Amino acid sequence: MKKILSVLIICLLSACASKTTQPTSELEDRTMGGGGMGASAQEGMRAGGGGFGMDPLRDPSNILSQRSIYFDFDNYTIKNEYRDLVLAHARYLRDNSNSKVLIQGNTDERGSREYNLALGQRRADSVKNAMLLSGARDHQLEAVSLGEEKPRAAGRDESSWTENRRADILYQGEY
Template sequence: MKKIFAVLVVCMLSACASDNAQQTSDVEDHSYGSEGEGARGGAGSGGFGMNPLQDPNNILSRRSVYFDFDSYAVKGEYRELVLAHAAYLRDNPNAQVLLQGNTDERGSREYNLALGQRRANSVKDVLLLSGARDQQVEAVSLGEEKPRALGNDESAWSENRRTDILYQGEY
């Protein structure tokens, strides 16, 4: 059953990656472990002694995966971001992350807590399928309790529909 689920998730991610034509500035082409500037110095070093998690030129410094309204599907535009974090976790077995699923303010408290958990679990599933270990990843829901943007319009709501990736020492 787990293998079937894993295959379905990978197929969904592949389909999302090819369907999504709109790119955002949240994801740049600084793949972890590639020949790009963010990978100088090898796995986990971030180049010249800088922590890749703190290097603004490294994709690992990007920590939020945004979702469509009432959805918990990881969009294709965040595929490289999540895969980069999975590679970092795979290469750094002592690293741990907390995934915080968030929602906008619409919906009941109970519904938003459940949706936030599904969002965090979706990111966790991709991380685990891509090399992270289960003991490295914890997924929790904050529901609507930790908004990034205040306001009652789509601009604010879209900032709040997210899963944040926090590394040990950041939570």
């Protein structure tokens, strides 16, 4: 009974995909951890519109190719402009249950290294929690912090610090 219900839910979730949808058994496989390129291609179509057949995670016209969420100084709330990005990744993970991501939080260089590590963790946790609320599952997500240790911008000015107050989403195989 449970099985039938989950298959039903998955059918509903991927409702807009019709002709390219694979047989039910394969859909079931996917939730169990099998391959799942079909759903990702559909997600790509839906989210970005273009690049059919291209990996949506790498398609520049697809929102899924965007991986960085920027934060304000001493802050870890996700700004409105990044809601769609986080939502798109959460849905991708929901539809590709064998996909996993590492969310790396970063901070600017000012202050204690260990305290900054904890602040970076908060940023990564914010992204993780938003994804959990939007359909991704806990086992697909790992939130970690790089603190101030891996700055993307090396400068010691406000624009560099802005660049470094960031969380990055990395899919398995990308780290």
